[in-house]
Amino acid sequence: MTSSPITTIVFDLGGVLIDWNPRYLYQKLIADEQEMNHFLSTVTTPDWNEEQDAGRSIAEGTALLVEQHPQHRELIEHFYGRWPEMLGGPIQGTVDVLTELRASGRYHLYALTNWSAETFPVALEQFEFLHWFEGIVVSGTEKSRKPFPDFYHTMFTRYNIEPGQALFIDDNERNILAAQAVGMQTVHFQSAEQLRRELTERGVL
Structure with missing residues (x-):
């Protein structure tokens, strides 16, 4: 046809x-690469991020994740608090x-x-x-x-x-x-x- x-x-x-990648931020925050990859794949997951992409507020998404992973509060809050640092450029x-x-x-x-x-x-x-x-x-x-x-x-x-x-x-x-x-x-x-x-x-x- x-x-x-x-x-x-x-x-x-x-x-x-646009080159966007959470690793650009989290490599500054988590020194060990394996630990960083584990955090990004099990805590601030692509599925979680997609819910904000689909209209859930950043405040709600962040609060939900902090409740599930209170030991990672600061790292979770940096996801959107320092979001521009994930932009690698065009x-x-x-x-x-x-x-x-x-x-x-x-x-x-x-x-x-x-x-x-x-x-x-x-x-x-x-x-x-x-x-x-x-x-x-x-x-x-x-x-x-x-x-x-x-x-x-x-x-x-x-x-x-x-x-x-x-x-x-x-x-x-x-x-x-x-x-x-x-x-x-x-x-x-x-x-x-x-x-x-x-x-x-x-x-x-």
């Missing part, structure tokens, strides 16, 4: 355009791709991100390229997140996007499969070089 012509490109943010190769797509004027550009509504303003202030998108759908604001279909449909409806003509770029395979299920074309992001290669092969760049 021939794919529809691409008119819209949708970017994930964390891991695609993934420049991908920003370069975005720059070229924007300059071409051929596509509508949007972002679909799992991100806490309370921390997203920090990213907006720090990264100028976030202001290049025609729209950004933020999970914490919508009280839903990838990979749930309704989150993708919120974007389709709000910006009048035809799913089959939209290309979605994300580093999480779970989110890629969900995008395919709602009819989008996809690129599973692994590196800026790989993204550039795939977009060139598809005639997008």
